[in-house]
Amino acid sequence: MPALRGFLWLIGFLLLGEVLITLTGLPVSAGVVGMLLLTVWLILHGGGFDDIAAAARPLIAVLALLIMPGVVGIFFMLDELAGQLTAILAALLLGTLLSVFTTLWLLRRLVGDEGQRDA
Amino acid sequence: MPELLDHLMASPLAAVALTLAAYFAGERLFRAARAPAWCPPILVAALLLAGVLALLAIDYADYRRGAGWLMLLLGPATVALGLPLYQQMGHVRALWRPLLACLPVAAGMAALYAVGIAWLLGAPPETLASLAPKSVTAPIAIAITERLGGSVPLMMGGLLVTGVAAIGAVGLMARWLDIRDERLLGLALGINGHALGTVRAFEIGPTAGAFASLGMSLTGILTALLLPLAWRLPGLVG
Numbered sequence: 001m002p003a004l005r006g007f008l009w010l011i012g013f014l015l016l017g018e019v020l021i022t023l024t025g026l027p028v029s030a031g032v033v034g035m036l037l038l039t040v041w042l043i044l045h046g047g048g049f050d051d052i053a054a055a056a057r058p059l060i061a062v063l064a065l066l067i068m069p070g071v072v073g074i075f076f077m078l079d080e081l082a083g084q085l086t087a088i089l090a091a092l093l094l095g096t097l098l099s100v101f102t103t104l105w106l107l108r109r110l111v112g113d114e115g116q117r118d119a
Numbered sequence: 120m121p122e123l124l125d126h127l128m129a130s131p132l133a134a135v136a137l138t139l140a141a142y143f144a145g146e147r148l149f150r151a152a153r154a155p156a157w158c159p160p161i162l163v164a165a166l167l168l169a170g171v172l173a174l175l176a177i178d179y180a181d182y183r184r185g186a187g188w189l190m191l192l193l194g195p196a197t198v199a200l201g202l203p204l205y206q207q208m209g210h211v212r213a214l215w216r217p218l219l220a221c222l223p224v225a226a227g228m229a230a231l232y233a234v235g236i237a238w239l240l241g242a243p244p245e246t247l248a249s250l251a252p253k254s255v256t257a258p259i260a261i262a263i264t265e266r267l268g269g270s271v272p273l274m275m276g277g278l279l280v281t282g283v284a285a286i287g288a289v290g291l292m293a294r295w296l297d298i299r300d301e302r303l304l305g306l307a308l309g310i311n312g313h314a315l316g317t318v319r320a321f322e323i324g325p326t327a328g329a330f331a332s333l334g335m336s337l338t339g340i341l342t343a344l345l346l347p348l349a350w351r352l353p354g355l356v357g
Contacts, residue, residue, distance in 0.1 A: 010195040017198070027347035029262030031197030032340060038201030043208065056199035059192065063314070064161045065142045066193050067257040068168065069134075069186035071161060071279070073272025075169035076179040081273065087240035088273075091250055092280045095233030096311060099254065100288035103225040103307045104296055110217035111303060 006055025013038045121176075128177060134185025141168035157283050159315055197258040200336060207333040214302075218337065223345075225310045226338040229254035230346060233277075248350070249273040252342055253281040256313040259339040266347045282315025289316070301327040309334025 017033030020026075026033075042049055081088065127133040145164025152158070172182055211218065230251045237250050248269030252260040257278055264274040289307050298304065301324050308316035309331035320331030 007195065010198045013198045013201070014194045027266055027351070028343055029197075029259070029266060031194050031262055032259055032343040034194075034198035035201040035204070036340065038198055039204045042201065042205040049202070052199075053202060055195075056202040059196040059199045060203070063196055063258060064164075065138065066189055066196055067261070067275065068138055068142060068161060068165055069183055069190055070257075070261060070271045071165040071275040072168050072172070073179060073183065073270075074276035075165070076172075077270070077272055081246075084242050084246055087237050087242040088246065088250065088277065089280070090240060091233040091237035091242070092253060092277055093284050095229075095236050095250075095253070096281050096284040097288045097291075098232045099225070099229040100285055100307055100311050101292050102228045103221075103310050104289070104292050104298055104303060106221045106224060107217070107303045107306055108296065108298060110221050111214065111300075111306075 002051045002054040003058070004055070006051040006053065009052050010034075010038070010055055010059070013041075124175060124177070128181050128185065131185035131188045134182050135189055137168060137171060137182070138186050138189055141165075141171065157287075159279065159282065159318075162279055193258050193261065197262070200256075200258070200339075203332055204336045207329065207336065210329060210333050211337075222310070222334075222337050222341060226254070226341045227345070229311055229338070230342060233281075245269055246273065250277050251346055251350075253277045254285070254311050254313060254338060255342045256335050256339045259343050260313075263343055263346055267350050278313065279315075282312045285312030285316045286319045289319075302330045305330030306334040309336075310338045313338075 013034040014030055015034075016037055017030035017035075020033055020037075021028055021030055038052070042052075141164045144167055145162075146160050148163050148167075149155075149158070149160035171177075172179065230253070233250045233253050234247050237247055242250075245268065248267035249264055249271075250273075251267060251269070252263040252274060255263060255278075257275065260274055260278060261271055264271055285308065289304060289312070292307075293299070293304055304323060305320040305327035308320040308327070312319065312331075313335050317328065317331040317335050321328030
């Protein structure tokens with residue numbers, strides 16, 4: 001039952017994240033805090049995370065399934081958004097084009113351009 | 120017939136079954152259409168599911184209540200992302216200096232451009248809050264939007280459009296700026312195009328893929344930590 005043991009670990013980190021944000025009042029989600037805690041724990045612990053991997057890999061593989069109920073909702077609110085569709089699409093398309101340009105330009109300046117050259 | 124449907128929808132099982140069926144049907148259609156990059160399988164599946172819900176006259180709110188059982192797994196799945204992040208630590212150590220300088224700006228701009236443009240065009244606060252996490256991977260973006268008071272379905276729609284647009288934009292800009300370094304292309308795809316961009320990066324090559332997952336995770340974390348704080352600052356949104 002490695003996957004179930006790993007699942008318990010994941011829920012444990014999630015609940016720990018929930019406790020932390022409740023106590024500190026930070027406006028961050030419990031899942032993100034749990035993810036960071038898991039990363040730190042793995043760094044400190046080194047190897048020996050087979051149980052966690054057995055639960056984490058299949059969960060990550062079905063992420064698209066888990067977000068589907070949220071995606072479907074967009075088709076049921078198109079009427080509501082009718083007046084804003086231009087603003088939304090302009091923001092998404094133009095915004096993405098601009099941010100991709102900024103990212104690539106910045107990265108080229110800071111990281112360098114040659115794939116061969118070791119950083 | 121409507122009574123039978125109501126009876127079935129009273130338990131979450133029907134909603135879960137519908138979601139699973141649409142998911143597998145969507146994947147199959149996607150493969151049959153030779154995996155087009157502009158139309159990710161989740162979009163196909165969501166369209167199918169929306170069609171079935173409309174056809175059977177199932178209320179979205181009813182469906183959503185049942186499917187909430189599936190979405191409950193998003194929490195543990197978000198925590199699970201810590202594992203690939205840990206496996207990326209070698210890249211982080213090698214490049215921490217430029218990453219530290221570049222990521223906050225890049226992740227910030229990804230949100231700021233979109234929010235700025237939508238604000239200029241007169242979009243209301245709820246829409247702004249839904250567009251802000253547009254470049255963040257879905258499980259984290261859902262958590263951010265809920266914190267900011269946006270609409271999750273609108274955010275998910277924006278996420279899909281952004282992912283597809285980022286793939287196109289990186290292709291275009293890479294040619295224009297003459298960038299061929301897989302690390303840069305991967306990072307740009309992951310930072311701007313979340314999971315969809317990362318899938319595309321793995322098609323370019325394993326190095327691009329690894330750097331895309333790194334860019335995606337770090338953007339997600341950074342945005343999740345900073346955006347809710349930044350949102351409180353300007354008094355921009357009530």
